[in-house]
Amino acid sequence: MPRWGMVIDLAKCTACQACVVACQTENNVPCVEPEQAARGRRISWLTVLPELHGDYPRVSMRLLPLPCLHCDSPPCIRVCPVGATGITPEGVVRQTFARCIGCRYCTNACPYTRRMFNWYRPEFPGGLSLALNPDVSVRPKGVVEKCTLCHHRLMQARERAQAEERPLAEGDYLPACVEICPATAMYFGDLEDPDSKVAELARSPRAFRYLEELGTEPKVIYLSEGEWTGSEEERR
Amino acid sequence: MELAPPWKAPWFLGFGFFFAVGWFLFGWVWPAPSPRQPLRYNHAVHIANGMGCVDCHAGGRDQERATLPGLDTCLMCHQEAVTESSEEEKIRAFAAAGREIPWAQATRVPRHVYFSHRRHVALGGLECVDCHGAMETRTEPPRYPVGPTTMDACLDCHEQRKVDNDCNRCHR
Numbered sequence: 001m002p003r004w005g006m007v008i009d010l011a012k013c014t015a016c017q018a019c020v021v022a023c024q025t026e027n028n029v030p031c032v033e034p035e036q037a038a039r040g041r042r043i044s045w046l047t048v049l050p051e052l053h054g055d056y057p058r059v060s061m062r063l064l065p066l067p068c069l070h071c072d073s074p075p076c077i078r079v080c081p082v083g084a085t086g087i088t089p090e091g092v093v094r095q096t097f098a099r100c101i102g103c104r105y106c107t108n109a110c111p112y113t114r115r116m117f118n119w120y121r122p123e124f125p126g127g128l129s130l131a132l133n134p135d136v137s138v139r140p141k142g143v144v145e146k147c148t149l150c151h152h153r154l155m156q157a158r159e160r161a162q163a164e165e166r167p168l169a170e171g172d173y174l175p176a177c178v179e180i181c182p183a184t185a186m187y188f189g190d191l192e193d194p195d196s197k198v199a200e201l202a203r204s205p206r207a208f209r210y211l212e213e214l215g216t217e218p219k220v221i222y223l224s225e226g227e228w229t230g231s232e233e234e235r236r
Numbered sequence: 237m238e239l240a241p242p243w244k245a246p247w248f249l250g251f252g253f254f255f256a257v258g259w260f261l262f263g264w265v266w267p268a269p270s271p272r273q274p275l276r277y278n279h280a281v282h283i284a285n286g287m288g289c290v291d292c293h294a295g296g297r298d299q300e301r302a303t304l305p306g307l308d309t310c311l312m313c314h315q316e317a318v319t320e321s322s323e324e325e326k327i328r329a330f331a332a333a334g335r336e337i338p339w340a341q342a343t344r345v346p347r348h349v350y351f352s353h354r355r356h357v358a359l360g361g362l363e364c365v366d367c368h369g370a371m372e373t374r375t376e377p378p379r380y381p382v383g384p385t386t387m388d389a390c391l392d393c394h395e396q397r398k399v400d401n402d403c404n405r406c407h408r
Contacts, residue, residue: 086403088402088404089402092404094402094403094404095404096403096404096407097348097407097408098346098348098349098407099403099407135350135408136408137347137348137408138347148404151404151408152350152408155350155352155355155405159352159354159355159359162359163298163354163358163359
């Protein structure tokens with residue numbers, strides 16, 4: 001059984017945000033008004049997280065594309081009182097939107113803040129409502145949502161492979177963010193398969209996991225030249 | 237003082253009366269809203285004449301969604317009168333008016349559920365009849381959902397057939 005994982009090469013990432021836009025359109029993520037966004041009520045399954053370092057004139061900025069990290073030991077699923085979220089045998093931290101009661105325990109439990117609450121009725125102004133993806137539901141108000149690793153794409157890829165009577169090949173199933181990345185900084189595949197590109201990159205000495213000290217065991221692995229690892233003091 | 241038996245009490249008789257009237261009104265005179273079909277399509281006759289399900293419901297075997305037949309599909313046989321039925325005449329009336337037949341979709345799953353016919357029929361080896369029942373006996377077009385559209389029904393069948401019950405295979 002595969003164990004889906006993602007590798008993001010921070011040296012290649014140009015922070016163009018194409019992945020963010022691809023994610024929003026693929027997954028019918030609603031728009032919110034600017035004043036609501038200012039209150040932190042914006043929904044974005046994948047965010048490019050900016051981190052400013054140093055004082056003027058020696059300033060450096062680092063950007064980290066942050067989807068749900070699909071932890072092997074996710075703190076969010078343990079707190080769900082209704083079993084609306086869980087981890088699939090393939091390692092995807094799933095969320096059944098129709099089951100969610102909107103208690104937001106998981107939103108608070110996630111150390112990466114990768115779970116977002118629908119504060120408002122979903123709105124798609126202008127022609128956006130005509131561009132909704134029919135494979136993904138529109139989550140109603142009062143429901144927590146998160147990255148599903150484009151689970152619908154996995155379903156379709158598997159169906160296609162089965163119809164063609166062949167096993168699922170590498171690259172058959174890619175989440176929208178990985179597919180769009182113009183800098184090819186994102187890799188996706190089966191971490192269990194030792195020959196896959198992601199497994200190879202995950203073994204590289206540049207690989208690290210974000211906030212690994214929390215013991216969440218994320219399956220999104222970053223590649224960098226070391227400046228992201230270590231404690232806050234060490235990095236400065 | 238001795239109490240009268242409850243079925244003689246006025247409140248009980250009143251309640252019974254209103255219940256009976258309500259049953260009559262809501263059950264028979266005013267049935268639950270359901271889609272009315274534009275013409276009285278007869279499944280039994282078509283199937284008896286050797287037509288298969290996917291001849292009209294294209295995609296029901298190898299696509300995600302099964303479809304309702306468009307006017308073109310009907311006109312393939314009904315360009316000229318095949319029978320003397322006045323219902324058949326309606327097809328050509330729609331064609332003359334340049335309108336599609338406004339079929340009402342009777343069977344649908346909720347918006348947050350992903351259901352693929354291909355996965356069930358072409359890959360899973362189910363037959364149409366397994367979910368939709370014996371359509372060859374129906375002489376009227378369906379006004380109510382044909383087939384189980386409840387989660388209980390899905391889970392029961394998945395358990396019986398030892399298929400994966402992972403939530404997000406269906407919930408999206």
